[in-house]
Amino acid sequence: MRLIPDPPGKIIDGEIKFKDEDLIKKTDLELQNIRGNEISMIFQEPMTALNPVFKIGDQIAEVIILHESNPKLNNKNYRFYNKRKIRKKMEKQAFEKAIEALKMVNIPDAEKVANQYPHECSGGMRQRAMIAMMLACDPDLLIADEPTTALDVTVQAQILALMKDLQKRKGTAIWLITHNLGIIAEMCDRVGVMYAGYIVEMGSTELIFDNPDHPYTRGLIGSIPKITEDIDELEIIPGNVPNLIEPPSGCRFHPRCKFCKQICKEKPPELIEVEKNHYVACHRYKEVKYSELVDFLKKK
Ligand code: SF4
Known part of the structure; x- marks a missing residue:
């Protein structure tokens, strides 16, 4: 994902193949288009991964708008985005899509949660919101880095069942990073x-x-x-x-x-x-x- 800037991060050798293309050879701009749209990531600490001062729905909508209207990504919607009226419409549509994404991860009362701030939700709810955010752009690959570490065992089981279900329904490949052998036995091929x-x-x-x-x-x-x-x-x-x-x-x-x-x-x-x-x-x-x-x- 090249999330660590150079310096201190440095790729000195090798290749990272995704859909037969080497990600290391991609420019920053090309990679920006792949991030979110084709490869998404869930981090292990939902508490800190969400921005505490924005509503959950707005945070998910922002991801949708960014990928649908970023000028650098040559997206056709951008030229309209600067017009206030159209921007408002896009934001409204993105918020509705965010609610749909929250429903997809089985959040009850998704409209209410979309209008809440992260501190108003439990850890499990926040991690579901993170998954909804990642899935809003319908990626082909989801990288889940210890997605359940900070959660208690029953919520862990719910999040894992949800990921499995999404993988089946949408065909998203999941790359799970974990030290938990039980989770590996349960989830991985x-x-x-x-x-x-x-x-x-x-x-x-x-x-x-x-x-x-x-x-x-x-x-x-x-x-x-x-x-x-x-x-x-x-x-x-x-x-x-x-x-x-x-x-x-x-x-x-x-x-x-x-x-x-x-x-x-x-x-x-x-x-x-x-x-x-x-x-x-x-x-x-x-x-x-x-x-x-x-x-x-x-x-x-
Ligand atoms: S795992 Fe053990 S036996 Fe195998 S190469 Fe390493 S040190 Fe040698």
Whole structure:
């Protein structure tokens, strides 16, 4: 989304493909047209993401007007926007669309909520309003960054059900960023597991949960309590998350990995396809894969 200005943000290499086009090669103006219209984002803190001094309906309407009338986006409506009478009409229409968007995210009494300020609404309501704002422009991709972190568990479940429903109804692809494995299991078709800034394993949700091959993914899955198993201690991942200003050499997970060998300290592993649609970045994924079997045979 290129939301971080340069400096301090800098893209030094690689490509970001969206609909077969590289977003890195886009100019600011081209990207501005993609943001909101084609890719939208929900942030994790609905409390601070909304402007406290504007009504919720006006904030959603502003997004609609911006995308329908921005001169820089070569939108045909702009030349009319400067005429007061037409502007008023556009604002009225945008406010009505905002109410429709609020209804779409199951907000009861949407007209009333559209005329309220953020502090008058609960956390769940505010996050719904944020989702309505993002959906007002009908994006193809919704990036949801920890969308339920600040909400209590029942509201979390409602927001997730709402996102799932919208995905089904409108076909919007959802890219969910979360540390909550339960939410991943519930919501996702594909998972990319990240450690210290790198994807270390990627595959279908079933594969990642049932048959992980990276030691970090194994540690994560092993640390979930299971209602069906009677165990004394949960697995833990020893050590701490590394300092990213001075990250570990080679594989960034090596100081915490029980499978670590010399090569791991020297060379960063590449993400390779170890079976169809299953990618792992580990020099020793084969040993990891069969480690339980080896331990079992040793005990015999
Ligand atoms: S590359 Fe080495 S240190 Fe990194 S996860 Fe694999 S075995 Fe562990």
